[in-house]
Amino acid sequence: MKHWERALIAPDATLRDALRNIDATGAGIALVVDPDRRLVGTLSDGDIRRALIRGENLDGPCGAFANVAPATASAEMDPASRLGLLRSRKLRQLPLIDDQGRVVGLSTVSDFLEMPERTEAVVIMAGGRGTRLAELTANTPKPMLKVGPRPMLDTVVDAFAAQGFRRIFLSINYRGEQIEAHFGDGSERGLHIRYLREDGPRGTCGALSLLPTDVTGDVLVTNGDVLTKMDYGRVADDHAVAGAAATVVVRDYEMQVPFGVINADQGRVLGIEEKPSQVYRINAGVYVLSPSARELVPSEGSFDMPQLLQSLIDEGRSVRAHRAEGYWVDVGRMADFARANEDYGAVFEGG
Known part of the structure; x- marks a missing residue:
């Protein structure tokens, strides 16, 4: 995904901020990271919706509602394996992390649809x-x-x-x-x-x-x-x-x-x-x-x-x-x- 950095958000940002983040990026997900960009968790629009149904406040910290055990992939994983992982686990997004747990990218299913088409x-x-x-x-x-x-x-x-x-x-x-x-x-x-x-x-x-x-x-x-x-x-x-x-x-x-x-x-x-x-x-x-x-x-x-x-x-x-x-x-x-x-x-x- 291009401009994946826009999906990053701090744990103390509000749920309202997270919603704005998700809407602005179009990625369908916010990546909650610490100051060193280590992945704390992910927050989808569905996660936020379920929090609101439970009566949570939009001004609460988004880190409290993040999925702290999301599916991730190594930054070194090749595109075919990323696509296979997205499909096998029925995911729309896949954060890419390095060996220190830092976010270095974000793969989405749409990435592969935007790839130039081969003629063969x-x-x-x-x-x-x-x-x-x-x-x-x-x-x-x-x-x-x-x-x-x-x-x-x-x-x-x-x-x-x-x-x-x-x-x-x-x-x-x-x-x-x-x-x-x-x-x-x-x-x-x-x-x-x-x-x-x-x-x-x-x-x-x-x-x-x-x-x-x-x-x-x-x-x-x-x-x-x-x-x-x-x-x-x-x-x-x-x-x-x-x-x-x-x-x-x-x-x-x-x-x-x-x-x-x-x-x-x-x-x-x-x-x-x-x-x-x-x-x-x-x-x-x-x-x-x-x-x-x-x-x-x-x-x-x-x-x-x-x-x-x-x-x-x-x-x-x-x-x-x-x-x-x-x-x-x-x-x-x-x-x-x-x-x-x-x-x-x-x-x-x-x-």
Whole structure:
């Protein structure tokens, strides 16, 4: 929020002053702080209204009526996590504090609606059944499984929304009606959400053939079960600068042999390497595709992303790798699901 400092008020200011403060800022909240700007509490117009109903006087000190345990966020928390926290806790405002408890900012839901809109469309593949999580997905599509306090698809969508991506297509099949009921047309989130309804399994990119003809530019594609702190805007920008047909996001993945490895020649031991590791570059499940690349997706049947990328390579087209850092987990197995839930609070709500 711009000019968030106007929301600050001293504990000995009156409730009347607090009302004027809230009205002037339009933030819907006053931040009660001590002389060092440490957060004492928050005071919403609802808090004041309830105080008046109880018979309190408008000339009383506002600090006496503040919520002294409000939800806050670290100043270092990224925008996507702030938006996720606002939505998961059904908040309108989120004070930002430093490690000394001092107020250094204020995030509101409207902040994200004012962010410049990206031109690229986003396709989130959310049609799979999740057979490796079968005990959890008997009645729920995998992207709607809760990781932390909300469905993981919420976290994926919020990550794009927080970076200015507004036009989102959700590819649905298995129990897709649950996804449609949850997200609707996206208007309540400030988004434009539409659905690519698969009439059967279409593979990991077959649903791209269902995109409407008005999608003419580059498209970001991601799996609905990939939770990451990725900078999608940078991926899209670098793809455009490179003029590539496709970009695949890659990550380094280390695998360690849990034993000592013997290097031997004709029965003679030449050396022993204790528990060596090998680093592989893996597909992170996030892509950018140019319009010409999408033309290779057949209109019917199942088609997987590796098939599309290989077809482009075989034609001599440019397929670039974009190396991404930061948190990433593909929630495909029970162990990954457990890890994502264990990590969620620190990664997506802890800054």
